[in-house]
Amino acid sequence: MKKNAAMPILPVEAYSSQDWYDREQERIFSRTWAFAGLVGDVSEPGQYVAVQAGLNNIFIVMGEDGQLRAFHNICRHRGTQLLRAVGKTRKVITCPYHDWTYSLEGCLLAVPDRRNQFPDLDMASLGLKKASVASWRGMLWVHPDENADSVEKWFGGVEPHLGPHKVEELVEYKKGRAEYDIAANWKIVVENYIDGYHLAHLHSGTLSMYDHKRIESGFVGPHFFFWEPLSPEYAADVEKKAPSPLVIPAEQAGAWVPMLFPGIGLAESEDSWSVFHLTPLAPARTRVVVRTKMADASLLAFASQSLRSYNFWSNRVRGKYDSEDGDDPMASGDFMQEDIYACEQQQRSLASPYFEHGPSALKGEAGVRQHQELVMAWMGGSG
Numbered sequence: 464m465k466k467n468a469a470m471p472i473l474p475v476e477a478y479s480s481q482d483w484y485d486r487e488q489e490r491i492f493s494r495t496w497a498f499a500g501l502v503g504d505v506s507e508p509g510q511y512v513a514v515q516a517g518l519n520n521i522f523i524v525m526g527e528d529g530q531l532r533a534f535h536n537i538c539r540h541r542g543t544q545l546l547r548a549v550g551k552t553r554k555v556i557t558c559p560y561h562d563w564t565y566s567l568e569g570c571l572l573a574v575p576d577r578r579n580q581f582p583d584l585d586m587a588s589l590g591l592k593k594a595s596v597a598s599w600r601g602m603l604w605v606h607p608d609e610n611a612d613s614v615e616k617w618f619g620g621v622e623p624h625l626g627p628h629k630v631e632e633l634v635e636y637k638k639g640r641a642e643y644d645i646a647a648n649w650k651i652v653v654e655n656y657i658d659g660y661h662l663a664h665l666h667s668g669t670l671s672m673y674d675h676k677r678i679e680s681g682f683v684g685p686h687f688f689f690w691e692p693l694s695p696e697y698a699a700d701v702e703k704k705a706p707s708p709l710v711i712p713a714e715q716a717g718a719w720v721p722m723l724f725p726g727i728g729l730a731e732s733e734d735s736w737s738v739f740h741l742t743p744l745a746p747a748r749t750r751v752v753v754r755t756k757m758a759d760a761s762l763l764a765f766a767s768q769s770l771r772s773y774n775f776w777s778n779r780v781r782g783k784y785d786s787e788d789g790d791d792p793m794a795s796g797d798f799m800q801e802d803i804y805a806c807e808q809q810q811r812s813l814a815s816p817y818f819e820h821g822p823s824a825l826k827g828e829a830g831v832r833q834h835q836e837l838v839m840a841w842m843g844g845s846g
């Protein structure tokens with residue numbers, strides 16, 4: 464007889480201490496490819512996007528030659544951040560502090576009052592420091608190291624498990640953009656994402672259109688993959704009511720919900736694709752930005768599909784806990800609110816002297832344990 468695995472692999476401090484958080488920023492988030500947006504975000508010369516990758520602030524800019532380049536967002540004079548997260552397209556990059564000016568290719572072009580103030584300045588050695596940039600599956604990625612291994616090498620093994628949509632061909636559904644500020648450590652949010660055990664319980668009223676008994680999941684390298692088919696009842700309903708053929712083959716319809724390391728969740732359904740980008744802000748604070756794309760032809764179909772899904776869900780068990788509270792997340796009918804509620808409550812409990820980890824589900828929480836082992840390995844074994 465198999466035994467339940469022992470928990471915890473990571474100590475409580477891993478979810479609550481500033482020291483752990485700081486070391487994760489250095490050892491994990493500064494040494495991996497970071498999600499920087501969708502390819503459409505930087506599509507003409509002078510357009511840019513800035514992103515935090517662990518301890519590094521990096522911007523991607525398109526040059527006059529149409530090439531994407533990434534630079535550390537640090538002025539070579541006294542280090543001021545050059546570009547804010549979003550802004551107008553520009554021809555040159557000028558530091559706000561003393562107006563040192565750089566080309567879109569990262570060369571230092573001009574220094575005010577140079578002859579009097581910096582008579583010996585070697586302009587050629589003061590170009591912006593390069594980082595790596597890549598586009599992969601319709602997304603932009605940066606790595607602080609200009610000589611990083613390729614993004615294909617980093618994600619290659621997991622690619623066949625990510626889902627059937629061609630992300631590059633989908634269009635962004637701007638109204639689908641959402642941002643959440645969650646009062647929980649980033650690993651609690653990731654563990655919730657890859658926990659198969661909670662789906663039939665926490666989400667009994669919201670995700671019942673999937674067949675949680677037929678989950679296929681696991682890790683390829685540091686990346687987690689997950690797929691579950693539509694429930695037979697819901698699949699029959701979709702087929703009956705679909706106004707046009709589904710965008711993907713029926714046997715692939717379901718939820719593809721991988722979690723790329725560290726903290727880049729993807730989610731594909733029969734007619735949409737989303738990225739669930741997690742940024743740690745503090746030991747117990749995580750920002751999640753969700754962006755969604757859809758097949759062009761399915762925009763209309765999507766609206767009607769959502770309605771069908773909603774009607775289907777609302778016939779299900781709603782409001783697991785009887786509550787007079789109109790804001791009860793468990794009665795919201797929104798699985799994100801349910802997840803956020805669970806994550807935040809779990810984080811709160813970690814502060815209690817009475818908290819201890821209970822036994823861990825053999826299969827349903829295997830991914831959670833593997834993720835904890837992975838984090839421990841990246842942290843150097845002992846944390």
Ligand code: FES
Pocket residue numbers: 538539540541542543558559560561562563
């Ligand atoms: S710090 Fe950028 S010009 Fe001085």
Ligand SMILES: [Fe+2]
Pocket residue numbers: 655656661662665666798802
């Ligand atoms: Fe969930």
